[in-house]
Amino acid sequence: MKSHARVVVIGGGVVGVSTLYHLTRKGWKDVVLLERTELTAGSTWHAAGLLPLFNMSYTVGQLHKYSVDLYKRLPAETGQDVSFHVNGNLRLATCAQRMDEYQKYCGTANTIGVPYQLIGPEQVKALWPLVNLGDGVDTPRIVGALYHPDDGHIAPADLTMALRKGARSGGADIQENCEVTAASRTPSGDWRLTTTQGEITCEHVVCATGNYARQTGRMFGINVPAIPVEHQYIVYSESAELKSYREGGGRELAVLRESDASYYLREERLGWILGPYEAGAPARFADGVPEWFGKTLFDGDLDRLLPHVEAAQRRVPVLEHCGIKDIVNGPISYTPDGSPMIGPAGGARNLWLNEGHSFGITAAGGSGWQLAEWIAEGEPGIDMLAVDPRRFGSYCTRRYLIKKNEETYRSVFTIHFPDEERPDARPSKTSPVYDKIDRLGAVWGQRYGWERANWFAPAGVERRDVWSFRRSNYFRHVGNECRLMRERVGVIDLTPFSKHEVTGPGAEAWLDGLVANKVPVKLGRIALCHALTKRGGIRSEFTITKVGEQHYYVISAGAAERYDSDYLQRMLPRDGSVGLRNITTSRGCFVIAGPRSRELLARIVDVPLDNGAFPWLTGQVIEAGYASDVYALRVNFVGALGWELHFPIEHAHHLFDAIFEAGKEYGIGMVGMRAMESLRMEKSYRMWGSDMTRDYTPFEAGLDRFVRMNKGAFIGREALERQLAAGVPHRFVTLQAHDVGDADPLGNEPIFAPDGSIVGRATSGYYAHTIEKSLAIGYVLPGYAAVGTELQMEILGLRRRATVLVESPFDPDNRELKA
Numbered sequence: 001m002k003s004h005a006r007v008v009v010i011g012g013g014v015v016g017v018s019t020l021y022h023l024t025r026k027g028w029k030d031v032v033l034l035e036r037t038e039l040t041a042g043s044t045w046h047a048a049g050l051l052p053l054f055n056m057s058y059t060v061g062q063l064h065k066y067s068v069d070l071y072k073r074l075p076a077e078t079g080q081d082v083s084f085h086v087n088g089n090l091r092l093a094t095c096a097q098r099m100d101e102y103q104k105y106c107g108t109a110n111t112i113g114v115p116y117q118l119i120g121p122e123q124v125k126a127l128w129p130l131v132n133l134g135d136g137v138d139t140p141r142i143v144g145a146l147y148h149p150d151d152g153h154i155a156p157a158d159l160t161m162a163l164r165k166g167a168r169s170g171g172a173d174i175q176e177n178c179e180v181t182a183a184s185r186t187p188s189g190d191w192r193l194t195t196t197q198g199e200i201t202c203e204h205v206v207c208a209t210g211n212y213a214r215q216t217g218r219m220f221g222i223n224v225p226a227i228p229v230e231h232q233y234i235v236y237s238e239s240a241e242l243k244s245y246r247e248g249g250g251r252e253l254a255v256l257r258e259s260d261a262s263y264y265l266r267e268e269r270l271g272w273i274l275g276p277y278e279a280g281a282p283a284r285f286a287d288g289v290p291e292w293f294g295k296t297l298f299d300g301d302l303d304r305l306l307p308h309v310e311a312a313q314r315r316v317p318v319l320e321h322c323g324i325k326d327i328v329n330g331p332i333s334y335t336p337d338g339s340p341m342i343g344p345a346g347g348a349r350n351l352w353l354n355e356g357h358s359f360g361i362t363a364a365g366g367s368g369w370q371l372a373e374w375i376a377e378g379e380p381g382i383d384m385l386a387v388d389p390r391r392f393g394s395y396c397t398r399r400y401l402i403k404k405n406e407e408t409y410r411s412v413f414t415i416h417f418p419d420e421e422r423p424d425a426r427p428s429k430t431s432p433v434y435d436k437i438d439r440l441g442a443v444w445g446q447r448y449g450w451e452r453a454n455w456f457a458p459a460g461v462e463r464r465d466v467w468s469f470r471r472s473n474y475f476r477h478v479g480n481e482c483r484l485m486r487e488r489v490g491v492i493d494l495t496p497f498s499k500h501e502v503t504g505p506g507a508e509a510w511l512d513g514l515v516a517n518k519v520p521v522k523l524g525r526i527a528l529c530h531a532l533t534k535r536g537g538i539r540s541e542f543t544i545t546k547v548g549e550q551h552y553y554v555i556s557a558g559a560a561e562r563y564d565s566d567y568l569q570r571m572l573p574r575d576g577s578v579g580l581r582n583i584t585t586s587r588g589c590f591v592i593a594g595p596r597s598r599e600l601l602a603r604i605v606d607v608p609l610d611n612g613a614f615p616w617l618t619g620q621v622i623e624a625g626y627a628s629d630v631y632a633l634r635v636n637f638v639g640a641l642g643w644e645l646h647f648p649i650e651h652a653h654h655l656f657d658a659i660f661e662a663g664k665e666y667g668i669g670m671v672g673m674r675a676m677e678s679l680r681m682e683k684s685y686r687m688w689g690s691d692m693t694r695d696y697t698p699f700e701a702g703l704d705r706f707v708r709m710n711k712g713a714f715i716g717r718e719a720l721e722r723q724l725a726a727g728v729p730h731r732f733v734t735l736q737a738h739d740v741g742d743a744d745p746l747g748n749e750p751i752f753a754p755d756g757s758i759v760g761r762a763t764s765g766y767y768a769h770t771i772e773k774s775l776a777i778g779y780v781l782p783g784y785a786a787v788g789t790e791l792q793m794e795i796l797g798l799r800r801r802a803t804v805l806v807e808s809p810f811d812p813d814n815r816e817l818k819a
């Protein structure tokens with residue numbers, strides 16, 4: 001075995017081998033893969049080999065598309081057949097909401113370029129003659145289906161071997177029967193891996209260890225939130241009816257998915273494979289894979305499968321005539337949100353994860369492609385936030401993962417409503433005033449482990465979401481919260497914000513080199529700053545306030561805590577001139593906003609609040625009620641006169657009570673996340689993670705006013721210069737969608753020119769209650785961005801007229817903010 005390599009990939013499943021292959025495609029030849037037993041011995045060997053293109057995520061959708069395209073060309077490239085059956089994929093729908101889900105997905109598919117067809121029951125029957133369309137009594141009636149002609153199934157082991165061949169011909173080494181047992185750093189900062197075949201040092205380590213991810217993480221001192229769950233499929237014996245259909249010239253039937261009954265069915269030779277995603281499947285190996293588990297399977301649990309077997313038999317009656325040959329029950333890696341972890345492991349330099357794959361055969365190509373890009377170029381080629389390992393935080397404890405991963409597994413086929421909030425392992429992280437807010441009627445959601453009030457049910461209204469792709473039960477109440485904020489004064493608990501303290505003599509210069517805007521120099525000034533990637537894309541958004549000499553308070557999105565913290569930590573100068581502290585949980589935050597907010601605040605603070613004394617975009621360290629050391633910042637995300645109070649967490653109860661006591665007179669009320677979404681939309685405020693991603697530069701995002709090209713060096717500046725010289729390829733727009741009925745844009749809708757060509761995509765959308773318009777924000781090609789341009793947008797399958805509006809359709813001159 002080599003004693004040094006540039007990259008060592010740990011794990012010889014399809015994901016590890018794909019990563020190796022793609023590293024060689026980037027020209028990195030000095031790369032080694034270590035596998036504890038033999039290639040494919042983990043989950044890869046027993047996978048059913050399905051390659052579903054369907055995925056609601058824009059990022060994962062792109063990864064899957066890349067895989068399917070790659071797998072088609074691999075045999076020609078490597079000389080190794082992969083048994084890719086492009087027999088298509090048919091997802092049935094038995095209810096209108098399922099069709100809504102498919103329609104919503106089709107918007108994403110359109111923007112990614114994945115071919116699909118939405119078909120009716122007759123076409124389903126024509127494509128799949130053995131299907132029972134249902135009578136609506138014993139078997140639900142099929143109302144339509146989503147058909148992907150381009151995907152199908154593959155032989156996972158053959159695929160791995162083709163990737164191995166490609167990697168080897170690109171110069172990579174593969175060492176089987178070589179288990180990595182320990183990891184440490186060399187004095188020069190390289191990795192030193194101890195293995196059963198000796199030591200190897202390397203610059204980068206990629207972990208692609210499937211079910212072993214947690215114990216691999218422990219070797220490196222990190223918590224990897226992936227715990228496998230049992231997953232089974234049934235192999236049936238030969239089907240006489242299928243045989244005669246095929247012998248009569250019928251082509252291989254598409255993979256059939258009855259989403260509403262939570263199973264897939266595909267041909268296997270002349271029999272079937274039936275794979276349910278059942279309730280009650282247990283998490284396994286929470287403490288690591290035991291020694292005895294080799295190329296092993298669990299015992300099958302037919303009882304658990306039975307309801308799905310019966311549903312499948314009703315839908316495909318010929319199944320009843322087939323005997324069960326085998327049940328394959330293996331561990332399938334899961335993460336709390338069901339997406340894999342691809343990218344830098346937080347907390348350790350040059351440690352990369354390609355873990356947590358539950359659709360790893362499908363995602364292997366795409367994940368290897370982007371991870372190799374990231375390692376070799378320092379950046380992925382597409383926005384990878386949805387799969388970035390740092391989207392998970394320390395709340396992902398063992399117990400949380402067991403609960404959440406089991407829930408995610410059984411929810412694979414549930415309808416993925418945009419407003420869905422899954423109930424398990426909650427509440428976990430709460431603001432100190434959670435109970436008080438709860439008593440005010442909060443209907444809770446969860447993000448990054450935090451409970452956040454989505455909306456407030458007035459007395460007598462049921463505190464429950466009816467999830468939907470359309471306007472739902474909370475629509476009216478969210479509207480009332482918006483009006484409360486615009487007309488009186490509202491409070492939002494934004495305690496989950498990520499908060500960092502940056503101090504020291506080097507603080508200003510260091511921050512200034514990280515972000516495109518000028519970091520505030522004057523005490524009390526606030527600046528909205530964007531950290532860019534080397535390619536100029538938007539990586540993070542920080543609100544930076546100078547709260548003291550050599551002292552900055554840095555706020556970013558709640559869900560970005562680990563993502564931003566890890567980045568800031570990595571970028572710190574080593575000379576000790578800058579101090580960095582994550583103070584997320586030591587400060588709470590209440591937003592107090594609306595036209596009466598000044599009067600309210602005046603009752604609990606002793607500083608003047610008029611524009612002269614406390615102008616917009618400034619902050620002061622003040623006392624509020626009995627609380628000291630409160631950072632009062634005159635900014636907010638709802639476009640109203642208002643302040644964010646960031647206070648030492650121990651004052652949360654007192655301040656909350658004081659605010660509500662003082663606010664009685666002004667008609668104060670709580671405002672939830674959904675109202676905030678509506679309010680920020682009518683101000684065209686971009687949201688980090690959806691509207692601001694590394695796919696777009698600040699110039700494309702229309703954030704030119706936050707970029708100071710002449711201030712000196714900052715990360716991403718050269719890329720911005722190149723973009724300015726070459727021309728900015730997209731423009732940010734705010735659009736009004738017309739005649740939408742009850743379905744507003746929600747993001748990921750394709751935008752069309754009058755000639756029918758796709759010219760952009762919406763990145764967010766919502767109904768703007770106070771201006772009574774259905775709005776979307778997003779990106780279009782430069783020729784389509786002028787105010788007044790008439791475009792079209794596809795919302796749940798229907799083309800709607802969409803007009804480009806002036807930025808910030810509510811209060812474009814910011815009079816309210818500056819009132």
Ligand SMILES: Cc1cc2nc3c(=O)[nH]c(=O)nc-3n(C[C@H](O)[C@H](O)[C@H](O)COP(=O)(O)OP(=O)(O)OC[C@H]3O[C@@H](n4cnc5c(N)ncnc54)[C@H](O)[C@@H]3O)c2cc1C
Nearest residue numbers: 011013015036042043044048049050180210359360361362
């Ligand atoms: C029943 C079943 C059906 C499935 N069907 C499908 C499907 O149809 N489509 C689909 O896309 N996905 C499917 N999956 C999921 C798919 O199998 C996995 O997502 C995929 O195989 C994961 O690949 P991997 O390379 O990440 O992990 P694995 O294949 O598990 O590989 C990890 C490798 O790392 C090695 N390793 C671990 N620790 C070390 C160490 N310390 N040193 C060296 N080597 C180490 C292991 O030996 C193992 O070989 C299915 C899963 C199951 C259980």
